[in-house]
Amino acid sequence: MRSRVRRVGVAFGLAALLTVGGLSGVPGATAQQPAPDVVSLVRVDTPTTADVNRLVATGADVSEHRQPGSIEVFAHGADDLRRLREAGFTYQVVIPDLVAHTQRVLAEDEARARTMAPSPLPSGRNTYRTYADYGTELAGLVAERPDLVRPITLPHKSLLGKTVSGVEIAHDVAASDGRPVFLLVGTHHAREWPTAEVTMEFAIDLVRNEGVDPRITGLLRQARIIVVPVINVDGYDISRSYIHEYKRKNCRVRDGAGATPAQCADPDNAQVGVDLNRNYGVNWGGVGASTNPNSQTYRGAAPFSEPEVRNVVELVSSRQVTSLQSVHNYGSLVLRPPQQSTTPPTVDEPVYAAIGEALGKATGYRSIPSYQLYDTSGSTSEWAYFTTGAFSFEFELGGNNFHIPYQQGVIDQYLGIGSAENADGGVREALLVQYEVAANREHHAVLTGTAPKGARLTVEKSFTQYTAPVLRPDGTTGPRLPFPNVLTSSMTASGAFTWDVNPSLRPDRTGHLIAESWTLRCARPNGKVLQEVRVMVARGERATVDLSECHRKWRRR
Numbered sequence: 001m002r003s004r005v006r007r008v009g010v011a012f013g014l015a016a017l018l019t020v021g022g023l024s025g026v027p028g029a030t031a032q033q034p035a036p037d038v039v040s041l042v043r044v045d046t047p048t049t050a051d052v053n054r055l056v057a058t059g060a061d062v063s064e065h066r067q068p069g070s071i072e073v074f075a076h077g078a079d080d081l082r083r084l085r086e087a088g089f090t091y092q093v094v095i096p097d098l099v100a101h102t103q104r105v106l107a108e109d110e111a112r113a114r115t116m117a118p119s120p121l122p123s124g125r126n127t128y129r130t131y132a133d134y135g136t137e138l139a140g141l142v143a144e145r146p147d148l149v150r151p152i153t154l155p156h157k158s159l160l161g162k163t164v165s166g167v168e169i170a171h172d173v174a175a176s177d178g179r180p181v182f183l184l185v186g187t188h189h190a191r192e193w194p195t196a197e198v199t200m201e202f203a204i205d206l207v208r209n210e211g212v213d214p215r216i217t218g219l220l221r222q223a224r225i226i227v228v229p230v231i232n233v234d235g236y237d238i239s240r241s242y243i244h245e246y247k248r249k250n251c252r253v254r255d256g257a258g259a260t261p262a263q264c265a266d267p268d269n270a271q272v273g274v275d276l277n278r279n280y281g282v283n284w285g286g287v288g289a290s291t292n293p294n295s296q297t298y299r300g301a302a303p304f305s306e307p308e309v310r311n312v313v314e315l316v317s318s319r320q321v322t323s324l325q326s327v328h329n330y331g332s333l334v335l336r337p338p339q340q341s342t343t344p345p346t347v348d349e350p351v352y353a354a355i356g357e358a359l360g361k362a363t364g365y366r367s368i369p370s371y372q373l374y375d376t377s378g379s380t381s382e383w384a385y386f387t388t389g390a391f392s393f394e395f396e397l398g399g400n401n402f403h404i405p406y407q408q409g410v411i412d413q414y415l416g417i418g419s420a421e422n423a424d425g426g427v428r429e430a431l432l433v434q435y436e437v438a439a440n441r442e443h444h445a446v447l448t449g450t451a452p453k454g455a456r457l458t459v460e461k462s463f464t465q466y467t468a469p470v471l472r473p474d475g476t477t478g479p480r481l482p483f484p485n486v487l488t489s490s491m492t493a494s495g496a497f498t499w500d501v502n503p504s505l506r507p508d509r510t511g512h513l514i515a516e517s518w519t520l521r522c523a524r525p526n527g528k529v530l531q532e533v534r535v536m537v538a539r540g541e542r543a544t545v546d547l548s549e550c551h552r553k554w555r556r557r
């Protein structure tokens with residue numbers, strides 16, 4: 001802490017001394033040369049997508065904020081700037097010392113908030129939450145409406161031993177039934193504070209409007225929603241407590257080893273860690289991720305090596321998540337697969353694009369396949385879509401930095417007001433639309449039938465997927481790595497059942513469908529299977545399952 005404060009002071013001094021006229025050239029850009037070890041925001045000239053991909057390949061900390069001819073990059077000290085120049089890139093410095101800049105902005109925010117009326121957000125907040133606030137508020141929602149909200153504890157603790165928590169919200173939330181799930185998560189990337197804010201606000205919004213707003217009340221009857229505001233709990237806490245404010249990744253200091261809070265807070269480890277949005281198995285190891293632990297896009301030692309990623313995987317694999325939203329900032333984008341320019345459009349592209357357009361209309365953001373920003377591999381939405389068929393998206397919220405005043409970064413984005421130009425209802429409306437997508441049976445499949453009252457029903461599917469041909473640090477390419485998947489969900493039958501499931505046909509990366517079936521089992525409560533049925537269903541289809549054998553055996557106790 002001490003050394004960090006000292007360095008901020010040094011940074012001011014150097015920035016004042018090293019004024020270099022040649023670095024200016026864009027409106028709003030300053031002419032100051034950043035000090036040796038501060039984080040600065042620079043605008044790098046990149047006329048084409050190929051230039052952006054070449055920039056990403058250097059391991060630079062590239063933002064999602066791409067404008068015609070340039071993209072913004074976070075330079076972590078003078079070495080990063082030197083590497084940019086050595087790679088042949090030209091740039092303009094936008095903010096020479098981001099930590100000093102945002103601390104000033106947020107101090108103004110706090111001071112202003114003390115004199116302000118509650119904001120129009122569901123919570124009424126005017127300032128960013130702390131890590132502790134999320135735990136308090138999630139528990140508060142459960143206490144407020146235990147019939148509607150139940151706590152979700154993800155299976156794996158973080159590398160620093162923190163519990164990862166969320167809430168599940170639905171009418172009669174404790175019921176064992178076949179309703180589909182909308183999964184909404186924030187903060188895969190530690191510094192993206194507004195993503196946790198908007199997901200938390202949406203949870204509060206739903207709880208406060210149940211029984212008040214007919215649209216929300218109807219959705220909470222038809223489908224469940226799970227909200228996990230902070231996936232990367234260690235990184236978020238480190239960023240939010242200003243230890244490493246611009247930290248993006250998790251606390252994996254060394255491959256295969258745990259970490260202590262002191263190690264993760266160590267300034268020497270500020271750039272180490274795994275990019276959680278490059279660690280998912282589908283297409284893991286391909287272009288658009290790095291083999292270098294110091295790179296901001298480090299993919300990790302192996303697919304799914306990180307507990308924070310396995311948390312999301314196990315959450316999705318144990319339920320029928322029919323739509324997923326992983327919120328990021330910033331860039332004003334709605335991203336969908338595919339994530340690589342060499343991957344053809346998905347088999348669902350027409351309807352996928354139409355949903356993206358609807359989300360884009362609400363937010364005022366541009367809806368594109370992700371590769372049009374730049375190539376990535378191992379991301380959440382690509383894994384979820386190519387594994388389950390769920391319509392999965394990643395927002396890049398609006399704004400011009402990770403930590404901007406709460407009004408612009410959160411209130412305007414959530415409600416689609418003020419600085420959220422072109423919005424029509426904002427992130428709130430977009431999340432309602434996506435919740436409707438999750439509930440809409442045209443977008444997934446339905447199994448119906450009649451089972452003995454009290455019987456345990458499961459649907460399961462197991463299959464093998466592969467990573468990309470794995471790029472090695474020396475630039476050569478190794479073989480694809482196989483990894484197993486098991487998707488299982490279950491419910492207790494109460495006679496006739498209607499089960500919202502993802503299609504059994506699985507989309508592949510060539511733009512086709514793989515003919516797979518669900519295996520539905522009807523069992524006694526002690527687990528003894530009485531009947532097993534295989535059923536193939538496509539998106540939008542409804543299949544009736546004959547469980548007469550289960551009924552017959554059930555009666556023969």
Ligand SMILES: [Zn+2]
Binds near residue numbers: 192
């Ligand atoms: Zn992000």
